[in-house]
Amino acid sequence: MREPLIFDQGRPGRRAPSQAPAVAAGTDDLPAALIRRTPPPLPEVSELQVVRHFTRLSQLNFSIDTHFYPLGSCTMKYNPRAANKLAMLPGFLDRHPLEPEAHAQGFLECLFDLQEMLKAATGMTGVSLTPMAGAQGEFSGVAMIRAYHQARGDTARDQIIVPDAAHGTNPATATMCGCDVVEIPTGPDGDVDLAALRQVVGPRTAGMMLTNPSTLGVFERQIAEIAEAVHGAGGLLYYDGANLNAILGRALPAAMGFDVVHINLHKTFSTPHGGGGPGAGIVAVNDRLEPFLPIPIVGRRDGAAGHAYRWLAEAERPQSIGRLSGFMGNAGVLLRAYVYMRLLGAEGMRRVSGYATLNANYLMKRLAAAGFTPAFSQRRASHEFIISLKDVTRDTGVSALDFAKALLDKGFHAPTTYFPMLVPECLLIEPTESEARQELDAFAQALIEIRDLAFKDAAEVKSAPRTLPVRRLDDVRAAKQLDLTWQSRADSPAVSPR
Amino acid sequence: MNNVPQQLQYTAEHEWVRREDDGTVVIGITDHAQQQLGELVYVELPEVGRALKAGDAMAVVESTKAASDVYAPLAGAVRAVNPALTAEPELVNTDPYGAGWLVRLQASDSQLTGLLDASAYTTLLDAAD
Numbered sequence: 001m002r003e004p005l006i007f008d009q010g011r012p013g014r015r016a017p018s019q020a021p022a023v024a025a026g027t028d029d030l031p032a033a034l035i036r037r038t039p040p041p042l043p044e045v046s047e048l049q050v051v052r053h054f055t056r057l058s059q060l061n062f063s064i065d066t067h068f069y070p071l072g073s074c075t076m077k078y079n080p081r082a083a084n085k086l087a088m089l090p091g092f093l094d095r096h097p098l099e100p101e102a103h104a105q106g107f108l109e110c111l112f113d114l115q116e117m118l119k120a121a122t123g124m125t126g127v128s129l130t131p132m133a134g135a136q137g138e139f140s141g142v143a144m145i146r147a148y149h150q151a152r153g154d155t156a157r158d159q160i161i162v163p164d165a166a167h168g169t170n171p172a173t174a175t176m177c178g179c180d181v182v183e184i185p186t187g188p189d190g191d192v193d194l195a196a197l198r199q200v201v202g203p204r205t206a207g208m209m210l211t212n213p214s215t216l217g218v219f220e221r222q223i224a225e226i227a228e229a230v231h232g233a234g235g236l237l238y239y240d241g242a243n244l245n246a247i248l249g250r251a252l253p254a255a256m257g258f259d260v261v262h263i264n265l266h267k268t269f270s271t272p273h274g275g276g277g278p279g280a281g282i283v284a285v286n287d288r289l290e291p292f293l294p295i296p297i298v299g300r301r302d303g304a305a306g307h308a309y310r311w312l313a314e315a316e317r318p319q320s321i322g323r324l325s326g327f328m329g330n331a332g333v334l335l336r337a338y339v340y341m342r343l344l345g346a347e348g349m350r351r352v353s354g355y356a357t358l359n360a361n362y363l364m365k366r367l368a369a370a371g372f373t374p375a376f377s378q379r380r381a382s383h384e385f386i387i388s389l390k391d392v393t394r395d396t397g398v399s400a401l402d403f404a405k406a407l408l409d410k411g412f413h414a415p416t417t418y419f420p421m422l423v424p425e426c427l428l429i430e431p432t433e434s435e436a437r438q439e440l441d442a443f444a445q446a447l448i449e450i451r452d453l454a455f456k457d458a459a460e461v462k463s464a465p466r467t468l469p470v471r472r473l474d475d476v477r478a479a480k481q482l483d484l485t486w487q488s489r490a491d492s493p494a495v496s497p498r
Numbered sequence: 499m500n501n502v503p504q505q506l507q508y509t510a511e512h513e514w515v516r517r518e519d520d521g522t523v524v525i526g527i528t529d530h531a532q533q534q535l536g537e538l539v540y541v542e543l544p545e546v547g548r549a550l551k552a553g554d555a556m557a558v559v560e561s562t563k564a565a566s567d568v569y570a571p572l573a574g575a576v577r578a579v580n581p582a583l584t585a586e587p588e589l590v591n592t593d594p595y596g597a598g599w600l601v602r603l604q605a606s607d608s609q610l611t612g613l614l615d616a617s618a619y620t621t622l623l624d625a626a627d
Contacts, residue, residue, distance in 0.1 A: 168565070418563040424534070475562040476588075479539035 002469055003060065006053050007488065010044035019047060041488035060469055062413045068439050072384045072416035072428025073167070073215060075245055075267035079336075082343060083270070087335035097327040101310050107331075108309035112298040114338040118284055121244075121341075121349065122261050123254025126290035128297050129282045129329045136324055137262030137281025138173040138209075138240070143321045144260060144285065144292040145207045145236045146177055151292075151319060157206040157235065163192050165216050165420045167242060170209040179206055186422060190218040190376045194225055201233035211240040212256065213247070213382035215420045216375065217360070217428070227257025236260065236288070244268045245432075246357055246383035249350035253284075260285045268352075269337035278330040280337065291319040296328050355433035356383040359440060363431050366444045372451075375423045384430035386423050393425045398454035398461045400425040403447070405472065406464040410446040500623055501529040503595055507610060508619035509571045514595065515613055518602075522577055523610070526599045527559060527568060527590060530623055535561040538587040543579035543600060550574060550603070552612070557600050559590065571613060574603035 027035055045053075062069065069076035095107055115127040131137035142160060149157045160174035161182045171181040184196045192210070201208075208230045212220045220226070230237050239253040241263035248268060253261045265280035266273035273279060285293060299312040311328075314320070344352065364385040368374050375386035389400045404414035404427070416428040431440055454461050465471060506514045512531035516524045532538070542558040550556050555567040556576075580599050582589055590598035614622065 421564050421566075476537045476539055479562050 003053065003056050005486065006043045006045060006050070007041070007486065009049055009053065012044060014044040014046055016045065016047040016050065062408070064434075067411060067413050068431075068435060068443055069413040070415045070429045070431050070443065071413060072217075072386075072430040073242060073419070074273075074416070075242075075264075075383075075430060075432060076273075076413070077245075077270055077432035078434040079270050079272045080340060080343065083336040083339040084272075086339045087332050092331070092335055095331075097331075101308075105309055108298050108311075109307070110338050111328075111334060112300050112309055114334060114341070115298060117338075117341050118263065118282060120346075121248065121252075122239075122241075122263070122284040123252030124261060124284035125287050126293055126297075127282060127284045128293040128295070129280070129334055130294045130296065130324050131262065131281040131283060132325055132330055133279035134242070134262065134264045134266075134281040135169055135173070137264070137283050138169055139176060140281075140283045140294050140321060140324065141238050141260045141262050142173050142177040142179065142207070142209075144283070144289045145238065146179070147292040147319070147321050148236065148289055149206060154234070157204055159200075159204045160206055160238075161197065161200060161208040161230070161235075163210065163214070165190075165214050165422055166209060166211060167215060167240060170211075170240060174209070180204075186214075186216070190214065190216040190379060191220055191222055192226060194222050194229070197226060198229050201229055201235060203234070205230065205233045205235035207236040207238050207259075209238040209240055210258075211242055212253075213243045213384075215243075215428075216422070217381050217383070217385040218376055218379045219246075219382055223256045231257065238262075242267065243383065246353055248353040249346060250353055254286060260289050265333060265337040270340050271333045271336040278333055280330055280333040282329070291317065292321050293317065294322060294324050295320045296323075352433050353383070356431075357381070359431040359433060359435055360385055360429070362437070363429065363440045363444060366440070367447065370444065370448050372447065375426060383432070384428060386420075386426045386428050388423050389425040389427065392451055392454055396454040396458045398458050400427055402454075402461050402464065403427065403450055406450045406453075406461050407446060408465045409467045410449075412443055412446055500533075500620070501595075502616050502620050502623070504616045506595065507571075507613035507615060509569070509613060510622060511569050513568060513571050515571050515610060517610065521604070521608070523572070523574070523603050523605050524599050525556075525568075525571060525601045525603060526594055528619075529594050531559075531566075532591045532594045532598075535559060535566065536563050536591075537561060538590050540565075541583040541587045541590065541600070543583065544576050546576050546578060548576045550576065559587075568600060570603070572603070572605050572610060573607065574605040576601055577604050578602040 064076050064078060092107060095104060101108065111129060115129060118127045119125065131140050158179050159182050160179040161184060162170045162174065163186055164183050165186050174181045182200050184200060185193045187193045210220065210226065212223060214220055227237050236259040237257055239258035239261040241261050244263055245268040261284045262281050265271050265282060271280065283293065295317050296311040296313045299310050301308045301310065360381045360383050364374050364381045367387055368377060372387045373391060375388050389403060393399050400417045404417045407414050418426065419428055450461060506516050508514050508528065512528045514526050514528050518524060538559055538561050540560040544556045550570040550573060552570055552573045554570045556570045557568040559566050559568060579601050582597065
């Protein structure tokens with residue numbers, strides 16, 4: 001089923017007057033040169049056409065609410081309706097970001113408590129909720145590391161060490177913060193090559209960024225030695241919190257020796273993601289870095305009449321790396337994470353990591369028993385694992401990409417493909433704690449059937465997907481000739497207003 | 499499966515090096531590397547004149563799967579870069595050892611040391627398989 005663009009569904013003069021504004025906005029006060037000479041080419045459609053169009057578009061999508069979504073590294077777990085409902089209370093929705101603190105005590109209390117819960121979950125002593133997404137959280141973390149060294153007059157430290165298995169965002173962040181990236185290799189068991197690390201640390205080391213468990217789906221067992229090597233050279237250790245959901249309530253980044261953590265609330269704490277946001281990439285730090293946290297932060301003053309909550313900003317935090325947006329983070333996302341954590345409590349959070357790792361290990365064992373090749377079969381998986389389809393590709397020509405497309409036809413969102421690049425023809429599979437065993441069994445069965453078909457009729461697999469609105473997309477052409485803007489024939493540059 | 503020409507030299511990071519009669523060296527990525535990446539959509543090349551140390555990241559090759567650094571196999575100054583790759587990065591896929599070359603260097607050292615010959619590189623590819 002192909003859904004035409006809404007612009008192509010209209011007829012001249014068709015209107016939906018019930019949705020029109022009661023009073024037309026005047027244009028008398030606008031400079032004449034800025035006023036359009038021709039009306040904009042808006043779709044001319046009925047109310048029912050609009051409803052059907054957008055309902056159908058929403059049904060074409062793969063989502064957590066409709067499909068198993070084992071997209072490794074992304075943690076596509078269920079977003080509880082309760083978190084949504086409570087974050088949408090009118091007192092939150094109608095709040096103005098500039099209203100006086102005295103009028104926002106309830107909101108500020110929720111955020112203060114969220115800061116405290118995140119300290120408990122990481123073992124850190126300071127938290128800022130300000131970063132608007134994971135990328136901004138990473139940027140804040142490395143900017144704080146730089147600010148720390150600068151404040152001590154230790155100005156030659158301009159290198160950030162990252163393992164070759166790191167998320168691509170880590171070297172990008174280091175570069176954005178003006179640092180050079182030093183890459184170190186991974187050993188055959190998936191742990192960092194400690195000898196290589198010891199060779200590169202030194203007086204230029206600003207810090208090291210590490211994900212633990214790593215993107216390879218295994219826990220870094222030498223974390224204590226790594227922390228010692230980095231700290232011994234005068235650097236700081238950064239925890240990429242992408243995989244915090246694997247250890248939640250069981251191990252603390254602070255206890256592993258990390259100095260700064262960013263957490264994707266939209267992953268571990270189950271706020272909605274996909275569709276590009278909004279996200280929340282909060283940062284947590286130990287006392288070395290606390291003065292440099294991005295502002296504002298929510299503070300609490302304890303008085304005889306109870307607690308008073310207030311914003312801490314430039315006056316209280318003169319060494320802060322500064323502000324990252326006009327106000328503080330994405331308020332609705334922060335509130336959803338707050339409700340999620342309050343619903344679970346400390347015991348519930350332990351169950352999150354327990355079931356996330358149980359589901360991943362169950363699925364890995366099932367697939368291994370069916371003859372698939374886990375990348376690190378000698379290791380226990382964390383919350384996600386990798387299988388390599390290299391042998392199937394060699395024998396049949398059917399690649400990991402073909403498997404991913406064929407899974408769509410079977411009603412499963414594809415796992416992450418070709419990441420990490422260290423493992424050839426790989427699928428990175430993260431079932432999350434949300435899924436029941438029957439769903440995991442059905443997914444394993446689908447992979448087995450696709451592999452059977454690959455040996456019988458490779459061309460059939462390579463022609464997937466067959467049941468979706470579009471077939472194979474030309475991703476090379478999409479990358480080279482990116483075209484994201486619709487333009488009407490009537491509004492082409494030749495006739496557009498000056 | 500992999501095309502590894504006898505007359506070239508190689509690195510473990512899948513670059514190839516060809517010595518020219520005028521004393522310069524031409525550098526590209528191997529057939530194995532382009533197969534692993536898939537069709538390239540973008541190639542970033544260094545500025546002409548830039549001085550490189552051995553092991554410096556000198557170029558970036560990007561496909562829909564991944565972006566990878568290409569490292570300088572030896573020290574030298576960049577004499578020229580392949581102008582055709584701006585419009586047609588896929589030349590690296592179709593002709594990795596010819597029209598898909600990346601960089602021409604004036605090597606600082608006339609001896610090409612630390613590189614692999616074709617048989618050593620083939621052994622390395624077989625070991626990884």
